[in-house]
Amino acid sequence: MTIPQATGRVHIVLLGVSATPIGGYKVAYEYANALARLGTPVTVWHSHALVGFHGSKFSWSRALRPAVGWWLRGAGVFWRKHGVPWFRFEPRVEVRATAWLPPVRSRQGDAILATAVETTPFVGRLGHKSGARTAALIQHFETWAEERSHILHGWSQVDERIVIAPWLQDLCDEAGMSSVYLPNALEVPAFPPGPLLEERPLRVLSLLSPHTYKRPDVVMAALTALIDDRRDVEAVAFGQTARPDQLDGRIRYIQDPPHDTLTELYRSSRVYMCGSDAEGWHLPPAEASLSGAAVVSTDIGGVRASMSDDALYAPPGDPQALAEQVMEALDNPAAAQARVDRARKRLASTSYEDNAKRLQGVLFPGTSSPQWLSTHL
Numbered sequence: 001m002t003i004p005q006a007t008g009r010v011h012i013v014l015l016g017v018s019a020t021p022i023g024g025y026k027v028a029y030e031y032a033n034a035l036a037r038l039g040t041p042v043t044v045w046h047s048h049a050l051v052g053f054h055g056s057k058f059s060w061s062r063a064l065r066p067a068v069g070w071w072l073r074g075a076g077v078f079w080r081k082h083g084v085p086w087f088r089f090e091p092r093v094e095v096r097a098t099a100w101l102p103p104v105r106s107r108q109g110d111a112i113l114a115t116a117v118e119t120t121p122f123v124g125r126l127g128h129k130s131g132a133r134t135a136a137l138i139q140h141f142e143t144w145a146e147e148r149s150h151i152l153h154g155w156s157q158v159d160e161r162i163v164i165a166p167w168l169q170d171l172c173d174e175a176g177m178s179s180v181y182l183p184n185a186l187e188v189p190a191f192p193p194g195p196l197l198e199e200r201p202l203r204v205l206s207l208l209s210p211h212t213y214k215r216p217d218v219v220m221a222a223l224t225a226l227i228d229d230r231r232d233v234e235a236v237a238f239g240q241t242a243r244p245d246q247l248d249g250r251i252r253y254i255q256d257p258p259h260d261t262l263t264e265l266y267r268s269s270r271v272y273m274c275g276s277d278a279e280g281w282h283l284p285p286a287e288a289s290l291s292g293a294a295v296v297s298t299d300i301g302g303v304r305a306s307m308s309d310d311a312l313y314a315p316p317g318d319p320q321a322l323a324e325q326v327m328e329a330l331d332n333p334a335a336a337q338a339r340v341d342r343a344r345k346r347l348a349s350t351s352y353e354d355n356a357k358r359l360q361g362v363l364f365p366g367t368s369s370p371q372w373l374s375t376h377l
Contacts, residue, residue, distance in 0.1 A: 008041075009106075011043050012113045013102060013119045015115075015118060023284075027137070028113075031359060032093045033089060034355070035359065037356070040254065042093070042184075043093075043094040043095075043104075044095045047102045048066040050118050055154070063199050066099075067099040070099035072355050074377070076099065079097045092213060106127070106128065112132050113137055120155060134348050134362070136162065138161055138172075138274030140168075147179060152177075160188045160362055165183070165301060166304075167302070180358075180362050184283065186283075186286055186348075186350075188290060193292040193344065198333040198337070202270060205235045205238070206235075207219075209240070213278045218318075219237065220237075220246060222322040223237065223323075224250075225319055226323045226327065233330065234252070236254065238265065242255060262287075266292070271329045272294070272296060273296045276316075277317065282307075285306055290348070292340055292344070294329045298316040300316060300317075307343060308343075308346065310366070339358035
């Protein structure tokens with residue numbers, strides 16, 4: 001089916017620019033590129049001051065600190081020199097950043113897409129004033145940034161909600177709000193498969209993040225329990241911060257690995273392990289699966305969303321059970337390989353190109369076939 005070109009511009013609104021990769025930003029950037037390839041004009045806006053929104057109210061004091069910090073830290077100079085150094089945008093995508101509120105010039109016929117919860121009140125106000133259609137790309141339930149009631153209120157301020165996982169759609173249903181389920185896509189060629197599992201070293205890989213909900217304590221305890229029990233196993237962790245002091249000295253740690261290093265880790269590990277308590281649609285397990293690694297995770301909606309039944313699961317907060325499931329994956333490579341093969345086939349069937357057509361249909365009603373959209377009303 002030919003998709004009619006949308007006549008309006010899409011404005012994607014994010015918080016401040018990050019010098020290092022962030023999964024949620026990458027998803028938004030990929031949609032910007034894919035929409036541009038469809039012929040839709042796109043502007044991506046970054047604003048540090050948007051953290052000033054608390055619920056539906058704007059706090060000058062909350063906004064001023066990051067806005068002033070943008071200049072004091074030299075972030076403005078860095079932005080002018082490097083832009084977003086870890087992502088390559090299509091030339092047709094306009095990318096802008098500001099220390100203060102973004103000067104979005106929207107009009108009727110345009111669409112404005114919120115991302116982080118702090119951006120939803122701003123986008124809702126813009127749409128109300130200009131007549132542009134508004135939506136929120138909801139990738140998590142951001143209770144670390146806002147209270148539950150404020151998050152739900154922010155979601156209600158936009159015309160539609162695009163959710164990346166069924167558990168987020170359930171939250172919209174419970175709040176009486178419509179939503180469109182649009183699962184994440186991956187750039188499959190960026191994660192080529194490595195050798196079969198039985199040909200790989202007995203290496204277990206895990207992301208180690210300081211965020212509490214990602215449970216670095218569980219990850220470290222599970223990896224330590226694993227190498228205590230199995231001396232033939234190598235444990236490797238990676239993360240954006242410096243090596244944690246509490247990390248067992250036997251565990252190799254790689255700080256802020258570039259893409260090529262990370263994909264090589266995925267391709268040479270037998271198991272990727274996740275210990276989080278909560279995720280939106282967790283990217284690393286899916287990336288590891290595309291690269292041929294088996295996945296073991298805590299049983300949470302954000303990993304079920306990306307991995308379905310193609311992983312082994314343990315109860316959240318139980319490092320010993322997590323380590324035992326890792327050993328199960330290591331000791332039964334044939335069963336693990338079957339899960340990997342299913343996961344790769346399933347993940348490869350979703351593309352940003354197809355998703356962008358569906359997104360275009362949400363932002364510009366009438367440009368996409370309704371059966372392509374999973375909508376809850």
